[in-house]
Amino acid sequence: MSTTTHAVPEAPLFDEHGNYTPAPGTEYPFSISDTARATAQLLGRGWTAESGYWGVTGALTGPYTAEFEFVVDYQGDLTLAYTLCVADGFPDSPELPEGAKECGDGVYLELACAADGLDRLAERSAAAIRAVTGYDPDHFDFKSSASRQHYIDTGRYLRKGEAEKA
Template identity: 70%
Template sequence: MTTTTAAPLYDEHGNYTPAPGTEYPFSISDIARATARLLGPGWSAESGYWGVTGVVSGHLCAADFEFLIDGDGDLCISYDHFVADGFPETPELPDEVKDYAEGVYLPTACSAHGLDALAERSAAAIRAVTGYNADDYDFESSASRQHYIDTGRYLRKGEAEQA
Protein backbone atom coordinates (compact mmCIF):
# COMPACT_ATOMS: atom_id res chain seq x y z
CA MET A 1 0.00 0.00 0.00
CA THR A 2 1.33 3.42 -0.94
CA THR A 3 0.29 6.74 0.45
CA THR A 4 0.80 10.13 -1.03
CA THR A 5 1.32 13.24 0.98
CA ALA A 6 0.35 16.61 -0.37
CA ALA A 7 3.09 19.16 -0.79
CA PRO A 8 3.01 21.77 1.96
CA LEU A 9 1.48 25.11 0.97
CA TYR A 10 4.26 27.01 2.73
CA ASP A 11 8.00 26.38 2.72
CA GLU A 12 10.32 26.55 5.73
CA HIS A 13 10.60 30.34 5.25
CA GLY A 14 6.84 30.91 5.27
CA ASN A 15 6.61 31.50 1.49
CA TYR A 16 3.41 30.34 -0.20
CA THR A 17 4.40 27.44 -2.50
CA PRO A 18 1.41 25.60 -3.99
CA ALA A 19 2.10 22.55 -6.15
CA PRO A 20 2.44 23.34 -9.87
CA GLY A 21 -0.91 23.41 -11.65
CA THR A 22 -3.01 23.82 -8.52
CA GLU A 23 -3.17 27.59 -8.25
CA TYR A 24 -4.19 28.17 -11.88
CA PRO A 25 -5.84 25.08 -13.37
CA PHE A 26 -5.86 26.40 -16.95
CA SER A 27 -3.81 28.76 -19.09
CA ILE A 28 -4.71 31.77 -21.21
CA SER A 29 -4.22 29.64 -24.33
CA ASP A 30 -6.82 27.21 -22.93
CA ILE A 31 -9.31 30.09 -22.87
CA ALA A 32 -8.51 30.87 -26.51
CA ARG A 33 -8.98 27.23 -27.56
CA ALA A 34 -12.27 26.91 -25.66
CA THR A 35 -13.46 30.17 -27.26
CA ALA A 36 -12.65 28.92 -30.78
CA ARG A 37 -14.63 25.73 -30.09
CA LEU A 38 -17.63 27.80 -29.02
CA LEU A 39 -17.41 30.02 -32.10
CA GLY A 40 -17.75 26.88 -34.21
CA PRO A 41 -16.58 25.65 -37.60
CA GLY A 42 -13.97 27.75 -39.33
CA TRP A 43 -12.48 29.08 -36.08
CA SER A 44 -9.21 27.81 -34.64
CA ALA A 45 -6.73 28.69 -31.92
CA GLU A 46 -3.01 28.47 -31.41
CA SER A 47 -1.10 28.69 -28.16
CA GLY A 48 1.54 31.32 -27.60
CA TYR A 49 4.79 30.60 -25.79
CA TRP A 50 4.25 28.84 -22.48
CA GLY A 51 0.48 29.18 -22.90
CA VAL A 52 0.52 32.73 -21.57
CA THR A 53 -1.18 33.93 -24.76
CA GLY A 54 -3.44 32.37 -27.32
CA VAL A 55 -4.64 33.47 -30.76
CA VAL A 56 -8.08 32.81 -32.24
CA SER A 57 -8.43 33.00 -36.02
CA GLY A 58 -11.60 32.84 -38.04
CA HIS A 59 -12.63 32.05 -41.55
CA LEU A 60 -14.51 35.29 -42.10
CA CYS A 61 -11.88 37.86 -41.17
CA ALA A 62 -8.26 38.80 -41.61
CA ALA A 63 -7.93 39.86 -37.98
CA ASP A 64 -6.55 37.47 -35.38
CA PHE A 65 -7.70 37.78 -31.77
CA GLU A 66 -4.86 37.54 -29.26
CA PHE A 67 -5.74 36.62 -25.68
CA LEU A 68 -3.40 38.04 -23.05
CA ILE A 69 -3.28 39.50 -19.56
CA ASP A 70 -2.38 43.19 -19.34
CA GLY A 71 -0.36 44.94 -16.64
CA ASP A 72 -3.52 45.47 -14.56
CA GLY A 73 -4.35 41.75 -14.61
CA ASP A 74 -7.27 42.09 -17.05
CA LEU A 75 -8.08 39.42 -19.63
CA CYS A 76 -7.66 41.22 -22.95
CA ILE A 77 -8.52 40.27 -26.50
CA SER A 78 -6.46 42.42 -28.86
CA TYR A 79 -6.89 42.58 -32.61
CA ASP A 80 -6.10 44.80 -35.60
CA HIS A 81 -8.94 46.69 -37.26
CA PHE A 82 -8.71 45.79 -40.95
CA VAL A 83 -11.08 47.78 -43.17
CA ALA A 84 -11.66 44.69 -45.32
CA ASP A 85 -13.13 42.84 -42.33
CA GLY A 86 -16.13 45.15 -42.24
CA PHE A 87 -16.57 44.87 -38.48
CA PRO A 88 -19.42 46.92 -37.01
CA GLU A 89 -18.31 50.52 -36.44
CA THR A 90 -19.66 50.63 -32.90
CA PRO A 91 -20.34 47.08 -31.73
CA GLU A 92 -22.78 46.49 -28.92
CA LEU A 93 -20.47 44.81 -26.45
CA PRO A 94 -21.82 42.28 -23.94
CA ASP A 95 -22.03 43.17 -20.27
CA GLU A 96 -18.65 43.12 -18.55
CA VAL A 97 -16.76 43.58 -21.82
CA LYS A 98 -15.09 46.94 -22.33
CA ASP A 99 -13.45 48.59 -25.32
CA TYR A 100 -9.79 49.71 -25.28
CA ALA A 101 -7.34 50.94 -27.91
CA GLU A 102 -6.04 47.48 -28.91
CA GLY A 103 -9.36 45.60 -28.69
CA VAL A 104 -11.62 44.60 -25.80
CA TYR A 105 -11.08 43.40 -22.26
CA LEU A 106 -13.03 41.64 -19.53
CA PRO A 107 -12.30 43.70 -16.40
CA THR A 108 -14.01 41.39 -13.90
CA ALA A 109 -12.75 38.09 -15.37
CA CYS A 110 -10.73 35.80 -13.11
CA SER A 111 -9.77 32.14 -13.12
CA ALA A 112 -12.31 31.42 -10.34
CA HIS A 113 -15.09 31.96 -12.92
CA GLY A 114 -13.93 28.79 -14.67
CA LEU A 115 -12.78 28.00 -18.17
CA ASP A 116 -16.24 27.51 -19.67
CA ALA A 117 -17.63 30.82 -18.37
CA LEU A 118 -14.56 32.75 -19.53
CA ALA A 119 -14.77 31.15 -22.98
CA GLU A 120 -18.49 32.01 -23.23
CA ARG A 121 -17.80 35.66 -22.40
CA SER A 122 -14.85 35.78 -24.79
CA ALA A 123 -16.85 34.22 -27.64
CA ALA A 124 -19.66 36.73 -27.03
CA ALA A 125 -17.10 39.55 -27.21
CA ILE A 126 -15.67 38.28 -30.53
CA ARG A 127 -19.17 37.82 -31.97
CA ALA A 128 -20.02 41.42 -31.04
CA VAL A 129 -16.77 42.84 -32.43
CA THR A 130 -17.02 40.95 -35.72
CA GLY A 131 -20.79 40.90 -36.15
CA TYR A 132 -20.40 37.13 -36.59
CA ASN A 133 -23.48 34.94 -36.38
CA ALA A 134 -22.98 31.24 -37.16
CA ASP A 135 -26.56 31.03 -38.44
CA ASP A 136 -25.54 33.23 -41.40
CA TYR A 137 -23.08 30.62 -42.75
CA ASP A 138 -23.51 27.41 -44.70
CA PHE A 139 -21.44 24.71 -43.00
CA GLU A 140 -23.30 21.80 -44.61
CA SER A 141 -23.38 22.05 -48.41
CA SER A 142 -20.62 20.46 -50.44
CA ALA A 143 -20.12 23.76 -52.31
CA SER A 144 -19.50 25.64 -49.07
CA ARG A 145 -17.19 22.93 -47.70
CA GLN A 146 -15.22 22.94 -50.96
CA HIS A 147 -15.04 26.73 -50.86
CA TYR A 148 -13.60 26.45 -47.33
CA ILE A 149 -10.97 23.97 -48.55
CA ASP A 150 -10.05 26.28 -51.43
CA THR A 151 -10.16 29.64 -49.64
CA GLY A 152 -10.38 29.05 -45.88
CA ARG A 153 -13.83 30.69 -45.82
CA TYR A 154 -17.28 29.14 -45.65
CA LEU A 155 -19.98 30.60 -47.87
CA ARG A 156 -22.82 32.63 -46.44
CA LYS A 157 -26.22 30.99 -46.75
CA GLY A 158 -27.52 31.52 -50.27
CA GLU A 159 -24.09 32.15 -51.85
CA ALA A 160 -23.80 28.57 -53.15
CA GLU A 161 -27.04 28.92 -55.10
CA GLN A 162 -25.86 32.17 -56.71
CA ALA A 163 -22.69 30.58 -58.12
Protein backbone atom coordinates (compact mmCIF):
# COMPACT_ATOMS: atom_id res chain seq x y z
CA MET A 1 0.00 0.00 0.00
CA SER A 2 1.40 3.35 -0.94
CA THR A 3 0.49 6.71 0.42
CA THR A 4 0.30 9.70 -1.80
CA THR A 5 0.81 13.07 -0.25
CA HIS A 6 -0.16 16.31 -1.82
CA ALA A 7 1.59 19.50 -0.98
CA VAL A 8 -0.68 22.12 0.47
CA PRO A 9 -0.26 25.20 -1.67
CA GLU A 10 1.05 28.20 0.18
CA ALA A 11 -1.12 31.26 0.32
CA PRO A 12 -0.10 33.64 -2.44
CA LEU A 13 1.92 36.64 -1.32
CA PHE A 14 0.09 38.90 -3.75
CA ASP A 15 -3.64 39.27 -4.28
CA GLU A 16 -5.44 39.61 -7.61
CA HIS A 17 -4.68 43.35 -7.60
CA GLY A 18 -0.94 42.85 -7.12
CA ASN A 19 -0.97 43.95 -3.47
CA TYR A 20 1.45 42.25 -1.09
CA THR A 21 -0.70 40.16 1.28
CA PRO A 22 1.26 37.68 3.41
CA ALA A 23 -0.75 35.28 5.56
CA PRO A 24 -1.60 36.71 9.00
CA GLY A 25 1.20 36.22 11.53
CA THR A 26 3.87 35.41 8.95
CA GLU A 27 5.41 38.75 8.07
CA TYR A 28 7.14 39.41 11.40
CA PRO A 29 8.51 36.58 13.54
CA PHE A 30 8.08 38.44 16.86
CA SER A 31 6.34 41.46 18.33
CA ILE A 32 7.60 44.59 20.05
CA SER A 33 6.39 43.20 23.37
CA ASP A 34 8.52 40.07 22.74
CA THR A 35 11.52 42.39 22.51
CA ALA A 36 10.64 43.97 25.87
CA ARG A 37 10.28 40.52 27.48
CA ALA A 38 13.59 39.28 26.04
CA THR A 39 15.27 42.46 27.33
CA ALA A 40 13.86 41.85 30.82
CA GLN A 41 15.35 38.36 30.74
CA LEU A 42 18.78 39.76 29.87
CA LEU A 43 18.62 42.44 32.56
CA GLY A 44 17.80 39.75 35.12
CA ARG A 45 16.35 39.85 38.59
CA GLY A 46 14.09 42.77 39.37
CA TRP A 47 13.04 43.33 35.75
CA THR A 48 9.76 42.33 34.13
CA ALA A 49 7.85 43.19 30.99
CA GLU A 50 4.20 43.28 29.98
CA SER A 51 2.59 43.48 26.58
CA GLY A 52 0.76 46.58 25.51
CA TYR A 53 -2.38 46.41 23.42
CA TRP A 54 -2.08 43.93 20.55
CA GLY A 55 1.60 43.38 21.38
CA VAL A 56 2.62 46.50 19.47
CA THR A 57 4.19 47.99 22.60
CA GLY A 58 5.93 46.54 25.63
CA ALA A 59 6.36 48.01 29.09
CA LEU A 60 9.57 47.15 30.93
CA THR A 61 9.80 47.78 34.67
CA GLY A 62 12.69 47.23 37.00
CA PRO A 63 14.14 48.42 40.28
CA TYR A 64 13.41 52.03 39.37
CA THR A 65 10.32 54.21 39.34
CA ALA A 66 10.79 54.89 35.63
CA GLU A 67 9.13 52.50 33.21
CA PHE A 68 10.53 51.87 29.74
CA GLU A 69 7.95 51.73 26.96
CA PHE A 70 9.08 49.90 23.83
CA VAL A 71 7.43 51.50 20.80
CA VAL A 72 8.07 51.99 17.12
CA ASP A 73 7.97 55.74 16.49
CA TYR A 74 6.52 57.49 13.45
CA GLN A 75 9.87 57.17 11.65
CA GLY A 76 10.01 53.41 12.21
CA ASP A 77 12.66 53.52 14.96
CA LEU A 78 12.53 51.12 17.90
CA THR A 79 12.29 53.61 20.76
CA LEU A 80 12.69 53.02 24.48
CA ALA A 81 10.61 55.84 25.91
CA TYR A 82 10.83 56.79 29.58
CA THR A 83 10.30 59.68 31.97
CA LEU A 84 13.09 60.66 34.33
CA CYS A 85 12.39 60.48 38.05
CA VAL A 86 14.88 62.19 40.36
CA ALA A 87 14.58 59.38 42.94
CA ASP A 88 15.97 56.90 40.39
CA GLY A 89 19.36 58.61 40.34
CA PHE A 90 20.07 58.03 36.65
CA PRO A 91 23.39 59.37 35.32
CA ASP A 92 23.17 62.97 34.08
CA SER A 93 25.07 62.24 30.87
CA PRO A 94 24.84 58.53 30.11
CA GLU A 95 27.41 57.07 27.73
CA LEU A 96 25.10 55.30 25.30
CA PRO A 97 26.33 52.21 23.47
CA GLU A 98 27.06 52.38 19.76
CA GLY A 99 23.85 52.59 17.76
CA ALA A 100 21.73 53.98 20.62
CA LYS A 101 20.76 57.62 20.21
CA GLU A 102 18.98 60.12 22.44
CA CYS A 103 15.59 61.39 21.31
CA GLY A 104 12.83 63.47 22.87
CA ASP A 105 11.08 60.45 24.40
CA GLY A 106 14.17 58.55 25.56
CA VAL A 107 16.53 56.61 23.31
CA TYR A 108 16.13 54.81 20.02
CA LEU A 109 18.11 52.02 18.42
CA GLU A 110 19.55 53.36 15.20
CA LEU A 111 18.79 51.20 12.13
CA ALA A 112 17.16 48.48 14.24
CA CYS A 113 14.80 46.18 12.36
CA ALA A 114 13.09 42.81 12.78
CA ALA A 115 15.70 41.22 10.51
CA ASP A 116 18.28 41.85 13.29
CA GLY A 117 16.52 39.11 15.26
CA LEU A 118 14.97 39.07 18.69
CA ASP A 119 18.16 38.22 20.57
CA ARG A 120 20.20 41.02 19.00
CA LEU A 121 17.46 43.62 19.54
CA ALA A 122 17.15 42.54 23.18
CA GLU A 123 20.93 42.80 23.65
CA ARG A 124 20.97 46.30 22.18
CA SER A 125 17.97 47.35 24.27
CA ALA A 126 19.48 45.98 27.49
CA ALA A 127 22.77 47.77 26.79
CA ALA A 128 20.92 51.06 26.23
CA ILE A 129 18.90 50.66 29.43
CA ARG A 130 22.02 49.82 31.45
CA ALA A 131 23.64 53.00 30.14
CA VAL A 132 20.61 55.22 30.76
CA THR A 133 20.06 53.91 34.29
CA GLY A 134 23.62 53.13 35.34
CA TYR A 135 22.12 49.77 36.38
CA ASP A 136 24.22 47.41 38.46
CA PRO A 137 22.21 44.63 40.14
CA ASP A 138 24.73 44.51 42.99
CA HIS A 139 23.56 47.97 44.09
CA PHE A 140 19.98 46.84 44.82
CA ASP A 141 18.35 44.95 47.66
CA PHE A 142 16.04 42.40 46.04
CA LYS A 143 15.83 40.17 49.13
CA SER A 144 14.79 42.05 52.24
CA SER A 145 11.13 42.30 53.12
CA ALA A 146 11.55 46.08 53.52
CA SER A 147 12.80 46.43 49.95
CA ARG A 148 10.09 44.17 48.55
CA GLN A 149 7.44 46.15 50.42
CA HIS A 150 8.95 49.41 49.18
CA TYR A 151 8.67 48.06 45.62
CA ILE A 152 4.99 47.21 46.18
CA ASP A 153 4.35 50.69 47.61
CA THR A 154 6.42 52.79 45.20
CA GLY A 155 7.43 50.65 42.22
CA ARG A 156 11.11 51.01 43.18
CA TYR A 157 13.42 48.60 44.99
CA LEU A 158 15.68 49.97 47.72
CA ARG A 159 19.37 50.28 47.10
CA LYS A 160 21.56 48.27 49.42
CA GLY A 161 21.83 50.01 52.79
CA GLU A 162 18.63 52.07 52.38
CA ALA A 163 16.53 49.63 54.42
CA GLU A 164 18.75 50.14 57.45
CA LYS A 165 18.40 53.93 57.18
CA ALA A 166 14.60 53.82 57.04
